[in-house]
Amino acid sequence: MKTVWTIARRELASYFTSPLAYVFLVIFLLLSGFFTFTAGAFFERGEASLAAFFAWHPWLYLVLVPAVGMRLWSEERRAGTLELLLTLPVTTAQAILGKFFASWVFLALALALTFPVVVTVNVLGDPDNGAIAAGYIGSLLLAGAYLAITCMTSAMTRSQVVAFILAVVLCLFLILAGFSPVTDLLARWASPSFVDAVASFSVITHFDGFQKGVIDSRDLAFFVSVIGFALFATGVIIRGHRAG
Amino acid sequence: MIRIENLVKTFGAKRAVDGISFTVERGEVLGFLGPNGAGKSTTMRMITGFYPPTSGRITVGGYDIVEAPLAAKRLIGYLPENAPSYPDMTVRGFLDWMAAMRGLEGEARKKAVARVVERCFLEPVLEQSIETLSKGYRHRTCLAQALIHDPEVLVLDEPTDGLDPNQKHEARNLIRELGKTKAVVFSTHILEEVDAACTRAIIIDRGRIVANGTPAELRAMSALAGAVTLRAEGATEEKLAALGRVERVDGALRVYPADKTASAELTRAILELAAREGWKVESLRVEEGQLDEVFRRITLPDTVRK
Numbered sequence A: 001m002k003t004v005w006t007i008a009r010r011e012l013a014s015y016f017t018s019p020l021a022y023v024f025l026v027i028f029l030l031l032s033g034f035f036t037f038t039a040g041a042f043f044e045r046g047e048a049s050l051a052a053f054f055a056w057h058p059w060l061y062l063v064l065v066p067a068v069g070m071r072l073w074s075e076e077r078r079a080g081t082l083e084l085l086l087t088l089p090v091t092t093a094q095a096i097l098g099k100f101f102a103s104w105v106f107l108a109l110a111l112a113l114t115f116p117v118v119v120t121v122n123v124l125g126d127p128d129n130g131a132i133a134a135g136y137i138g139s140l141l142l143a144g145a146y147l148a149i150t151c152m153t154s155a156m157t158r159s160q161v162v163a164f165i166l167a168v169v170l171c172l173f174l175i176l177a178g179f180s181p182v183t184d185l186l187a188r189w190a191s192p193s194f195v196d197a198v199a200s201f202s203v204i205t206h207f208d209g210f211q212k213g214v215i216d217s218r219d220l221a222f223f224v225s226v227i228g229f230a231l232f233a234t235g236v237i238i239r240g241h242r243a244g
Numbered sequence B: 001m002i003r004i005e006n007l008v009k010t011f012g013a014k015r016a017v018d019g020i021s022f023t024v025e026r027g028e029v030l031g032f033l034g035p036n037g038a039g040k041s042t043t044m045r046m047i048t049g050f051y052p053p054t055s056g057r058i059t060v061g062g063y064d065i066v067e068a069p070l071a072a073k074r075l076i077g078y079l080p081e082n083a084p085s086y087p088d089m090t091v092r093g094f095l096d097w098m099a100a101m102r103g104l105e106g107e108a109r110k111k112a113v114a115r116v117v118e119r120c121f122l123e124p125v126l127e128q129s130i131e132t133l134s135k136g137y138r139h140r141t142c143l144a145q146a147l148i149h150d151p152e153v154l155v156l157d158e159p160t161d162g163l164d165p166n167q168k169h170e171a172r173n174l175i176r177e178l179g180k181t182k183a184v185v186f187s188t189h190i191l192e193e194v195d196a197a198c199t200r201a202i203i204i205d206r207g208r209i210v211a212n213g214t215p216a217e218l219r220a221m222s223a224l225a226g227a228v229t230l231r232a233e234g235a236t237e238e239k240l241a242a243l244g245r246v247e248r249v250d251g252a253l254r255v256y257p258a259d260k261t262a263s264a265e266l267t268r269a270i271l272e273l274a275a276r277e278g279w280k281v282e283s284l285r286v287e288e289g290q291l292d293e294v295f296r297r298i299t300l301p302d303t304v305r306k
Ligand SMILES: Nc1ncnc2c1ncn2[C@@H]1O[C@H](COP(=O)(O)OP(=O)(O)O)[C@@H](O)[C@H]1O
Pocket: A244, B011, B016, B034, B035, B036, B037, B038, B039, B040, B041, B042, B043
C-alpha cells in the first residue's frame, strides 16, 4: 500500500510541474460552466437541481479524461523509464494502481473545484443535496471508468496521441450504446431485449440513476467492474510486451 | 550471487539469447562484451526481472527471479541502457523518490541520497531538473539511482556510454571500487574497459557465449599472443625462419612460435641468434595479444550477420 502511494505521489506531482495541469483544470471548469449554464439552460429550467450540470459529464469527460490519462504508460515506455519502474521491488499491480489513483485524484480535484455550482443552486433555491452528492459520486465513478480505459490504451502504445484516440473511441462506444438517438435507431430493427442488453453496457444507462440521486448497487457494480476489467487488461498488456 | 543456467529468450522466431550460463560472485566484476545486437541488454533485462526468460533459470542471492521477484529485485541495483530517468523531476527529487521506492525512510533516506550524490559527483546539479542536464550528468543520476540502496548486486548496461574520456575513467574506477564488495555485471563494447575494470569477461555473439575468462586469458586467445617482435639492424627473415613463422611489421620482424607458451624459449633463441650474427638489437618485445583481435575473430560484425 505504501508503495502504491509512493508511485501515486510522484505521478500526481508530475501533473503540477507542467502548466498542462492548470490548463486542464481551467478548461474543465470553463466547459462544465458553459455546458451547464448555456447549453444546459440552467436558469431557464426553473428548478433547483444539478441535472443540467451532470447530464453533460459523459461527453465532457470523453475528451478530458483521455487527455489526463494518455501519458500514464505510453510515456514510461517511450522514455524507457518503464524498465526502471518495473525492476524496482514492486508488483505490476502496485504500479498500475498507483498510477490510476494519482490520475483519479487529479480528476476528483477538478470535480471538487466545481463546488461554486453547488453553492449557486443552494443560494437560488432549495435543492436536494443528497441527490447532488449522489451525482458527484456517479460522476467520479464515470471518470474512473474512462480513466481505467485510458490506462489500458496507454499501455498499448508508446504514442500518447494513439493512446488518446483509442481511449476516446472506446469511451464513445460506452456512451453510444445507451445514447437515446442510437437506442431509438436500434429499436427499429432489434427486439427490445436486445436493445436493453446493448444499453446495459453503456455508461449513460448506469450514470442516469446517480443523476437522479439514486445509488443502485447494479450501477455501482457496473462502474467498479469496468474499472477492474480495464486495469486487469492493463496488467495483461504490460506483461505481454515483456514476454516477447 | 548471480547464477544463470541455460538462459534463453526468443522474440518471435528470433533467439536473442540462446542458452547462456554463468555465475558471478561477490568481489567479481564481470565484463559482458559483444557486438551490438549480441543479446547483452536482453540478458540483463532478464537478470533484473524486466523480461521473463523464455526458458532457463536465474537466481540472485539465492532467490529465483521468476518465483521470488521482489526478494531478488531488492538485492539488485540496475542501470538500464541509455540511463532513463524522469525528465520533469529534479535530481534530488528523483533520487529521493527512488530511495522511497526502495523502502528507505526519514533519516536513512536523506543519508542514502547524500551518499550517492557524493559518490557520483552530483552536488552541482542537485536542484536542477533532469531534462536540463548534460548527458554525462543524466547518466550519473541514473547510476546514482542504482546505488541508492547499497545493493549487493549491480547490473550496469553500458555504464560508460556517452561519457567523455574523463568521465569514462571515473566511471571505471567506481566500478572497480564497487566490485570489491559487490557482485557486478556490466556490459560494454569498448575493449579497454575489460582491462580497466573487470576481473573476468564473457564475450557473447548472437546470443551465445563464445569466450569466458580473465582479461589475460582472453588476450592469450589472440593469434598474436606469444609472438616475439624484434627490431634490429641486420636482422633478416631467412635467418629467423628457422625459429618459427616470420612476418614483417613496420620494419620490425615478428616471429610466431609453434607453441604459444614457448615465448621465453623463443626470446632466448632470438637473442642468441642476434649475438651470433652480430645484429644490433634496438628492441625486443613479447606480444601479449590484443583483445580486439580476439574479439573480431570470434564475433561477426552485424554487416555479415544476415
Ligand atoms: N523487445 C524486443 N523485441 C524484439 N526483438 C528484440 C527486443 N529486444 C531485443 N531484440 C533483439 O534481440 C537482439 C539482441 O538485442 P540486445 O540484447 O539489445 O543486444 P545488445 O544489448 O547486445 O546490443 C537484437 O537482434 C534485437 O533486435
